[in-house]
Amino acid sequence: MRQYFGRKLLVYGLTFFVAVTINWMVPRFMPGDPVSSMVARAGVSNPGAVETMRTYYTNLFGFDQPLWKQYANFWAALLQGDFGISIWVFPTPVSEVIMGAVPYTLGLMIPSVLLSWVVGNWAGAFAARRKLLDNTVLPVGYVLTAMPYMWLAVLLAWGLGVVAGIFPVAGGYSFSLQPSLSWEFVADLLHHWVLPFLSLFLVALGGWAIGMRNMIIYELESDYSNYLSALGAPQRLIRRYAFRNAVLPQITGLALQLGVLVAGALVTEIVFSYPGLGSLILKAIQNQDFFLLQGTFMFIVLGVLIANFIIDIVYVVVDPRTRAGMAGAQA
């Protein structure tokens, strides 16, 4: 078990290192001069202002220092939680801007990911080898997984929001309200949360149902299932055993899907102007706020790594073979 976690942590550590290096490298080694392109994009015509911006950016990136020192400084700033100053909401530190958005993204992602996983697995297991259900669950599942996240979001917003008028289609809460811990605000928050949650939930649902269905069919054809049914075990019992075996790859699948799920959450937030990381990224791109974009990148990578580690722990809890030091899960 120690080896299992050791390997995983090594991969995560290296991944973090690579991500930070990418984050440091891309602005420095991209073709052309980043400072002049940023100054040009700002569209300032006053020559005095251009010169000021130029020195400001050069100092900010520390381009006048040797490369290794720039790299070391980058890490030092990062470890102190210093991601620079946002240009979009100058002069708020980037970390503060991101911290304001993270709760919304997490509040949207954690319930939708977990619920779609549970419901999808349940539906898939239930449909497997039952002709009638299979013929409905499978096509619906394929259509859902093939949908781009933002399109389902747009469809839901248009159908249930604009046409039916049941749910609001923009924002995290009504503009007339101030964030507070009153019932009114919480209800309003939930009201705005329903549609983004629903679209994330639905798109992810299909993939889990299909995966689980295929796994269950595979398990039901395995030797132990045949042996059990030859012994006269009730079908329910065999299915329960099959489910417990089939759930393990689905847990690994959850870890593999995290990147896709984050991407889905980002574009869904953009559709609903939900004040999470996705909308932040959009603002950062529109305002050429590169520090904010890079900070968000670091936060997403960190979040995905932490989620991966939690899933690893869950896997050890669920699968006794990893605890016994046997070859259960490969790193």
Added chain:
Amino acid sequence: MTAIQETPAKDAGAGVRREALYFALRNGKLLAGFGVVAVLFLLGFAGPLVLEAADPNAYGSQPMAPPSGEHWFGTTTFGQDVFAQFVHGLRTTFVVGALGGGIAAVIAMAVGFTAGYRGGLVDEILNMVTNIVLVIPTLAVLLIINAYLGVRSVPAQALFIGLTSWPWAARAIRAQTFSLRTRDFVALARLSGSSTRKIILREIAPNMSSYLFMMFILLFGGSILIASSLDFIGLGPTEGVSLGLMLQNANQWSAMQLGLWWWFLPPGAGITAVVGALYVANVGLDEVFNPKLRET
């Protein structure tokens, strides 16, 4: 001697192929899936030629018109013809899928075959690299790259998608190669002095060709979805039209609030149809190649 041995082997190969074809032509999922893809493919490649509209982004005189005989899918707030954009967007979608999926498949095969066949230290290192790229959230990396480099063309976008979306496929190929390399025929090839390259290309790859093809289909669909997300965030190609860019424009100019449903319905439906049909065809292929899954 070799000639005598080879003839029956070739016959057997042709037989397997004929059997696959037999089941392929009787597989509803495969036919329906590839049928939908073929129709959309033709629309995407022939459509722009037939329409002859030089620029699908050209502003027209009738803004916000609902679908009619003149504008099949209506027009945008700028009077652009949605059908022309849709047809051009479909073409982009196929290009991104083929290029991005192709690049990813090539990298996945190079990494997977090498790691699985060589084993040992090479495997350890490649496995580590694969795991790192696997864990890093792809879209986040693409965000940084696209934002700084300012991706202009569709092929450039496809290149970056291909470079980041190969790990799961490499892992799967590695596992398959691992199980194949201890087989007798591979040992025989090694004894007869074939080079590693030749063994991989002539002995191992053909034995998992169906698997590789299905993997490419999934990578193809995946690239399309990633590209549409990037386009939607506003980091798509700055030149040309794509279905993702159409959705982005529709969202940016509040098509939803204005009730211009014909603006945002077709592009999403196009992506869903292409990717969904590919997935369904993939299941059909699985049934054709894997006798266990055939419905009796």
